[in-house]
Amino acid sequence: MMSAVPISYYLVLSAILFGLGVVAFVFKRNIITIFMSIELMLNAVNLAFVAFARAHGQLDGLVFVFFVIVVAAAEAAVGLAIVIMLAQNRQSLNVERINLLKL
Template structure:
C-alpha cells in the first residue's frame, strides 16, 4: 500500500507546477490549463484523504469539483474563442477589452 505522503507530495508538485505556470505564462490557453492542473492537484488530495479515512464523502466532493471544472472549461473555452476572434491574439499582455 502506498503511503498518503506520496500522494500529498505529488499533489503539491502538481499544484506548484500549475501555480508557477499561471504566474509565468502569458498565453490564455496555458493559464487556463494551469488552473485545471491546480484543480486536479486538489482533487488528488481529496481522494487520498478519503481513501485514508475510508470515507466516500471526499470522493463525492471530487465528483462535484469535476462537474464544476467541466462547466468552467466549456464556458472558459467559449470566452477564449470569442476573445481570439475579436483580438486575433491569445497573449494576455496584448488583450485589453476596455479599448477599441
C-alpha cells in the same frame, strides 16, 4: 497490498503538481495554456481529496471529487467560449494584449 504507499506521498505529489500549476499560471503567456494550468491545479486538489478520502475511510471525498470534475467541465465550456470571443475581437491569444481593464 494496496495501502503500502503512505498517504503523505500522495499529498506531497499533490502539492508539487499544484505548485507547478501555479508556476504555469504565472509564467505562461498564452491564454489557453493558462486555462490548462488551472485544470492542472484542479487535478492536484482532486488527488488530495482522494488521498484524504482513503485516509479516513470515507466516501465523501470521492463525491466531492465528482462535483469538482463537473464544475471543471462547466468552467472549461464557458471559459473556452470567452477565449474564442476574445480571440475574435483581439486577434491575439497573448494575455499581455488583453489589457482593456488595465490603467
